[in-house]
Amino acid sequence: MTGGRGRWTATLIAVVVVLGWLVIGGIAGPYSGKLGEVATNDNAAFLPTDAEATRAQDLAAGFVEKETTPALVVYERTSGITPADEQRVQADAARFAQLPGVVSPLPPPIVSQDRQAVQVVVPIDAAEGEQIRQVVDELRDIVGPDRDGLTVNVAGPAGLLGDLIEVFTAIDGPLLLVTLVVVLIILLIVYRSPVLWIFPLLAAGMSYSLASVFVYYLAKNDVIKLNGQAQGILTVLVFGAGTDYALLLIARYREELHRHHRPWDAMKTAWRGAASAIIASGTTVIVSLLCLLLSSLNSNRALGPVAALGIAATLLVMLTFLPALLVLGGRWAFWPRTPRQDQADPQADGIWSRIAGFVARRSRAVWLVTAVALAALTLGLSQLGATTLGQSDLFTSRTDSVAGQEVIARHYPAGTGSPATVFTTQATAQQVAQVAQDVPGVASVRPLTQQGQAGPPDPNAQPKVVDGRVELQVTLADPPDSDGAEQTIRDLREAVHKVPGSDSVVGGFTAINVDTAAASTRDRNVIIPVVLVVIAVILALLLRALLAPVLLIATVVLSFLATLGLCALIFKYLLGFPGVDQSFPLFAFVFLVALGIDYNIFLMSRVREESVKRGTRAGVLSGLAVTGGVITSAGIVLAATFSALAVLPLVVLVELGVAVAVGVLLDTIVVRSLLVPALAYDIGPKIWWPSRLSRTSREGDRAGTEVGHAR
Known part of the structure; x- marks a missing residue:
């Protein structure tokens, strides 16, 4: 046209x-x-x-008319529960039973041995998480605020789920x-x-x-x-990735507006x-x-x-x-710094031209020092405790469910109200129950009776049998979301599985955490290598080389490990977090490596483009000088947007946001600005092995060395 x-x-x-x-x-x-x-x-x-916890859930469905999630309403008076308090508990329990979504009849209230607390177990129909949250809100409305020294909290699996959903909504x-x-x-x-x-x-x-x-x-x-x-x-x-892509396109468009009269022509070349x-x-x-x-x-x-x-x-x-949008905006969109058609070289001066010169003069020292510095940060990995965060550690603030769980832990076997379940054959039920009772960390073992309650309160009550199986409810001594309870579940499984002919299956809230943690470890071991292979293939196709992709992936993995090491120190000594969730390393890897490799792609694709015209070493310096500002800006944008996750009161998301922010800044400021260009400059044309570019442009390469020393 x-x-x-x-x-x-x-x-x-x-x-x-x-x-x-x-x-x-x-x-x-x-x-x-x-x-x-x-x-x-x-x-x-x-x-x-x-x-195994999934199989236990399937078996549990046969023992109850409705699958339920328990809310634990716990009342505490440190001076001792009074008769008036007990009357209030009875009145509240009667109102609980009338709520839609609550499965009646409720078990009788449980008074602690020190008579400083009373606990009411409220089974909630577990159809949907949102319905559970609504029932939990209604329970909290019924109990109202603390009165005359009597504190009331709604905890247990339903209370925790209610607090989580409130955060997510x-x-x-x-x-x-x-x-x-x-x-x-x-x-x-x-x-x-x-x-x-x-x-x-x-x-x-x-x-x-x-x-x-x-x-x-x-x-x-x-x-x-x-x-x-x-x-x-x-x-x-x-918003983070979109702004990154926009910054890259706009920077190239601004560059081409210096070379073309019409915005349309500038955009075609920039695109x-x-x-x-x-x-x-x-x-x-x-x-x-x-x-x-x-x-x-x-x-x-x-x-x-x-x-x-x-x-x-x-x-x-x-x-x-x-x-x-940019074509319609034309040059005026950049006002007051309007680019003019003057054939100006965007890399002629500026801070990134000086950084490129520094990299050229000290290339080997630069990549060695930055690599050693990143390796030193990986030492912080020893402080990264990969644990399943407990309920009290899950939130950045003290929620009602957290406060309630703390009360339960003070006055009851901590697993009360959220027992582990063991499904075993009727013939081996007594033997399995005895073996389970002997496991350290188990407070009590009771069969589910015909009346549908863990008992028997009546010694003659018969256990409920479904398809030849019996359900045992195992109360743990530790809080159900603690490391101690999880170890007890592992020991319990090992013990009951050894009973001949029992075909025992262990489930429950704590067992879910144990199985989730094991699956997270498996996922990490499987997915991380696959992601690395996929990225290597994409880089090889883009750069038409094999050595460059390997080196780029090595630098990003080093940056990832350094990020985890630095974050471990931040989490422990600055933010006071007790550890990280099992899913954290995998999520951090996927986002940091996938997003971190972005900046190397932005840099090295431009370096290759310039290397074809100027030679590899000159191309490295040109690519760094031209893309330095925009890639750094893009990294700051992405780091800042992920930092926004810190507004959510969940430790898992705060940790992920901090990790991505720290990792992206390391990638843009250290890896992409110093380590990668210094390494590519030091290696020279061989970086493009085995492509033809690795065997050409020797003269341009020598010229690039001279230019670098002159910057």
């Missing part, structure tokens, strides 16, 4: 694209606020399908608002323009709306599972130059996230496709809607 006709045609195309996306955005926008309607936060739904508003504010502030600082920040933020919002539509309908039709954790990560991932890196980056993240489908945990499998859909929607929007 030439002349005025070409200009008008290009403008018309851009207008049609923008209007089309605005229509889509108008339809899709409301769905971002409806994701909570299709989210499920029932932890039991995320059990490994082949776990609040994700949409605060997290989205904080993310938008963070991105806005950084874009204003980066561009120093009253106009330009609108374009990437509008495109990121469009990406989130589009992703929300697909996630909503797929979750509504049970194609994928959406939980609060995946919902929160989707928000920060789309061709940046699209391959953006597509490779997005594809790497998508495929890495989809590797979570290999997980045996439904919770991990839920996150993979949800986050991958977010990145796919972001790629589509950033490569269509954003370019059209």
